[in-house]
Amino acid sequence: MNARPEIAVVVSTKNRERRLASLIESLRGQDLDPERFEVVIVDNASTDGTPALLDYERSAGGLSLRLVGNRVDRGTAASRNAGWRAADAPLIAFTDDDCELDPGWLRALLEAANRHPGALLQGRTEPIPRERTALGPFSRTKKVTSLGPFYETCNIAYPRELLERLGGFDAEAFPGWGGEDTDLAWRALAEGADAVFVPEALAYHAVNQLGPAGTLRLALGWSDAMGVLPRHPGIRRHLHHRFFWKRSHELFLFAVLGALLARRVPPAALLAVPYLRQLRGRAAGNPELIAFLPMNDALEMVAAARGGIRHRTPII
Numbered sequence: 001m002n003a004r005p006e007i008a009v010v011v012s013t014k015n016r017e018r019r020l021a022s023l024i025e026s027l028r029g030q031d032l033d034p035e036r037f038e039v040v041i042v043d044n045a046s047t048d049g050t051p052a053l054l055d056y057e058r059s060a061g062g063l064s065l066r067l068v069g070n071r072v073d074r075g076t077a078a079s080r081n082a083g084w085r086a087a088d089a090p091l092i093a094f095t096d097d098d099c100e101l102d103p104g105w106l107r108a109l110l111e112a113a114n115r116h117p118g119a120l121l122q123g124r125t126e127p128i129p130r131e132r133t134a135l136g137p138f139s140r141t142k143k144v145t146s147l148g149p150f151y152e153t154c155n156i157a158y159p160r161e162l163l164e165r166l167g168g169f170d171a172e173a174f175p176g177w178g179g180e181d182t183d184l185a186w187r188a189l190a191e192g193a194d195a196v197f198v199p200e201a202l203a204y205h206a207v208n209q210l211g212p213a214g215t216l217r218l219a220l221g222w223s224d225a226m227g228v229l230p231r232h233p234g235i236r237r238h239l240h241h242r243f244f245w246k247r248s249h250e251l252f253l254f255a256v257l258g259a260l261l262a263r264r265v266p267p268a269a270l271l272a273v274p275y276l277r278q279l280r281g282r283a284a285g286n287p288e289l290i291a292f293l294p295m296n297d298a299l300e301m302v303a304a305a306r307g308g309i310r311h312r313t314p315i316i
Contacts, residue, residue, distance in 0.1 A: 005038040005064065007110055007157070008087035012079035013097035014044040017053050019206055024057050024065075026101040037106055038064040040087045042079040045070050077169035077180040080153065084163055093157040094181075098206035100128060108200035109157045119194040120162065120185060122147055123155035123201030131207035137289055138215050142205040147197035149238045151185030155203040158184075162193055179225030186232040212292060219299035226307025226315050239315070245304045248282075249316055251275035252297045 009027060013020050020041075027039055043050055051069070058065045068082050084092045091113050095101065105123065112121050125144040127135065135141065142154050166187050174180035189195060210218060228235055236242040244250040251274050258271025283289040301316050308315040 003035065005036060005087075005089040007037045007091040007093055007106055007113075008084070008089035009037065009039045009093050009095060009106070010042070010080055010083035010087060011040070011095060011097050012042045012044055012076050012083060013046065013050060014073065015046050015048045015050060016097045017046075017049040019098040020050060021053055022100050023095070023097060024063070026099075026103075028063055029103050030101070030106050031103045032106045032110070034063055036110075038066065038087060038089055040066045040068065040083045042068040042083045043070065044076070044079045045073045075171060075175045076153075076177050077174050078171035080180075081168040081171060084158075084160070084168065087160070090160050091157055092160055092163060094153040094155075095203055096154040096205065098208060099125075099154055100204045100206075102202035102204070105201050105203060108198055108202075112196060112198040112201065113157065113159070116194060116196045118159055118162065119196045120151070120159075120188050121157040121196050121198050121201065122151055123157075123203055124197075124199045125152070125155045125203045125205050127207050128204040134207045134209065137286070137292070138211050139207050139209050140215075140218065141207045145199075147195055148185070149235060150182045151195070153181040154205055155201065156181070156185070157201075158188070162188055162191075165191065173227055173231075174224055176221070176224050178222055179228045182225075182228045182235070183231060186228070186235065190232075216296060216299055219296050220303050222300065222303040223307035223310065226304055226313065227311045229308075229315055230311050230313040243314055244316055245300065246297075248275070248278060248297050249301050249304070251278055252294065252301065253316070 011023065041054060043054060054067050058067060066086060068086050070079060080094060091110065093106065093109055109121055109123065125142050127141040127143060142152060144152055144155065166184065169180045169184050174183065185195065239245060240247045240250055255272035255275035258268045261268035279290060279293055282293055304315045
C-alpha cells in the first residue's frame, strides 16, 4: 500500500500544451522522491493537444499524476478548487501551467512547512532565464521577490486544513481570473494564519508574448480583481495614494485634467509634464510606445473604475 503523499501540486490549465509539457518535465525533475508528492492537473476545457498530452504523461508513469477534466471553462478559481479537493496530500502547492520549477522547489516548500506548521508559503518567482531577452512592452510575466501583498498562485502553498476551513477560492465572487488568489490569502491572514516567504522555492514564469492588441485586452480584463478591495481594505495601503492602482494612472489623470483646463487656464497645461516625463522613460527610445502606453493606461483605468463601481469601492 502506497504511503500518503506529503505534498500535492495543483495546476489549472487551458490550451497551453507546449507550456504544460515543460511544467510536467520540471516536475519529473524534482529532487524529491516521486512517491512523496502527487500532481493534480485540471484541464479547463482545452481544445488543443492538452488532453492527448495529459493522457500520454499519465501512461508514461514515474509521476503520480491525477487528471480532472472540465467540459466547460469553469474559471481558474473553480478549477483550482476541484484540483485541491481531488488531492490526498496535507500540503497543497499551486503553480501555473506556464511555469517551470526549480528542481528543489517541492523540497524547499516541505522544509518550510515543517518549520512553520499551519502557515501559507509563498515562493520566489522569476522570468524563465532563457526568455528574458523577450521581455518587452507587449509581453507578460511574473516576478515575485518578497512576501505579498497579492500572493500569486504561480508559486504558493497552503495546508489542506486551512483550505478546507476557508472553503478554498471564492469562485462565485471571482468567476474569471484575477483577484481570487489575493482574496484567498487575505482571508487566511484574517483567520490568523501566518504567511512565510520561501525564496528557495523557486518557480520560473514564462514570458508570454501578447502583442499590442492582447496587451490592451488584458488591460480591460482586470475589473473583477477590484473586488478584493472592499473585502480586504488593508490592500489599499499597497496602492498609490490608496486610490490609484498605479502611479501612472494618477499622472495620466492630471495630464487629462491639464489638457481640459489649458484653454481657459494656460498654466494648467503644466499638469501634463510629470506624465510626459514618465512616458518618455517608459517608452525607452521606442517612439511607437508614445501612443500605445497612454491607451493602455486609459484602458486599465477604465477596467479599475468599472470594477470599483461594480463593487462599490473607489479605485482608478
